[in-house]
Amino acid sequence: MYYFTSLALSLNELEDGVAPTDSRRRPDQRLMEDGRWEEANAEKQRLEEKQRSARREREREAASQRTSEPIRRRCTSRELPGTLVRALRGPDHSEMEVDKVVHLPRLSRVAVCGGTHGNELSGVYLVKEMLKAKNVMKEEEEGHVSVLMVLSNPWAMQQCRRYVNTDLNRCFTHAALSGPVSKKDPYEMIRSKELNAMLGPKGSPEAVDLVCDLHNTTSNMGLCLIAYSDCDWICLHIFRYLQASTTVPTRSTMEIGPQPHGVVRSNIYTTMKYGVQHVLDWVRFYNSGTVFEGGFVDVYTMVKNIDYPRDGETRNITAAIHPQLQDRDFCLLHPEDPLFQTFSGETLRYKGKEPLYPFFINECAYYEKGIALSLARKRRVALPRIRVRAEQEQQANEQGFASEEE
């Protein structure tokens, strides 16, 4: 039927010994399997409404408790409200609660960081311009947000290099931040602690709410937002807003390319400038109480890196990215597609079994990290409706903090 494999055809078949809550036992699914489409749809609506009302009841009971994690922390499915995790299950997301609004804390302090890598110039020049034209937001202005502009690695910027001693963007692990400060430490290890004191401490309530870290890449990635969790609703909603606002292809730190390191290209700078403006606009709308509708976003989750073929002795690369792959970031790479071209003209092909999406293809800074390209899987993530927590909720939450500390 419809050229389905036998596996696909048999996936929904009942079998003995499965749990009573197995999804194959759902009455609407059984009706669908029997070809009774209208009854299946009606039953689906009934079941969903039953779940919604049960959830509303639970929410009313849990209204005075802490129900969500600070957004600046990494958000895992384990930490999310149990209802939201269940809502995301199922390939058709039929359990997605589209009319439920998740209330999240206000974003009072945002940092825009440029020059984390000193030769990625769009961010360097943009932050310099923002510092020059700094507008002080009035306290009473709606959607007030305090924006800190930071040039993260001034010494590397001065020399127009990625870093002086070590990559600053790898110096923010808890181990790196918690060690004692010593003048003998690499410059970037000292600097990361300074930035942590300024914008953090990491993981504490005093940390800024959102960091927008500006980067460039030599890869043809367009405008990319790099988030650290597929449950970070703030970042994913910002991404959706950017996607709707710009004509530059957006995927889901703000990474924009292609731009050689040490160069500022006007089109790339302008894209980044508008990108940052849109992010700050979104934050102001959010803080003012705008409800951002739920929906779906496609995210690319890293699976693995592939290094260049290298000479066994010298470790010099022995091939370049194949011309048919160069500049084709986020274009699906299939098994047996060309990957590299050796210097003797031979084509080396992708030997993975699964088609994946390549990105960071031929990023200059990754030669030393042993990465010719990265590969990602694309998947659809469901976003709930969100809005900022109301004042009363915010205060109740803070009192909850205080009483817990006591």
Next chain:
Amino acid sequence: MSGVTLVNLWVKNSAEIQRKRVETKPFITNPKAVEKCTRYVDTDLNRAFSPENLSAPEGDDLPYEVQRAQEINRIFGPKGSPEAYDVIFDLHNTTSNMGCTLILESSKDHFNLQMMNYIKKAIAPASCLVLLNEHPLLKYSTSRSIAKHPVGLEVGPQPQGVLRSNIFEAMRVILKHALDFIELFNEGMEFPPCTVEVFWVSERIDYPRDANGNIIAMVHPNLQDCDWEPLNPGDPMFQTFDGKTIHYQGPGTVYPTFINEAAYYEKQQAFVITRRETLVASAIRKA
């Protein structure tokens, strides 16, 4: 990276660059910079071959690249002497959209003009343009200037530190034709007079800067990547960070190149202006 990769390849196996009656030596000019994947360690090697530097007393206190320039002068020179190498091909990449470019240092070097004419015809219909830098103030003491016939190869666009296969192959093909020419010349072939179109460097244009020397504008999107295309008076040239356009105010049409080369921010150069000229090369034949 193209030049570094090609030379490393040929150091391992030089078959590709061997020609009859020619001694061809692949050479990494600045190994310390290559190791660090940086343009230079102390100072730009390709500006270090001045008479002052080459005649300075040797010493470890000299910048690394000055010491290296003296060493290279011993190996391939001395500059200006009969013992100097006949030809040096100096392999470069640029972040500018220059395509394949051959750089000439003298409008009277008929051997080089003939070689460049040969290369242009050999790679046609692909393009290979000739940049002539004979400007008394803007020309500089390159590593290739040690040889009697210095030839610069500049291929772009390619970011620094990156190897793009199309750029790599383009440079490789140009070298192949250049060496073929030398082989034919050495075998006694006569090359009749020819004309060669060149782009003659006339002026350097810097970025607009503030009182502290910081740049306040970028190459305009209409000019970005338009190397070798005519720039007319009134055309957009720069765009400030807040979006204003600065126009070219020169007297006539010019041909910009080296537009937005990464390494030239520190040399106060956003692009160079050239004028199109046609040079006549005399017939040449091995003596």
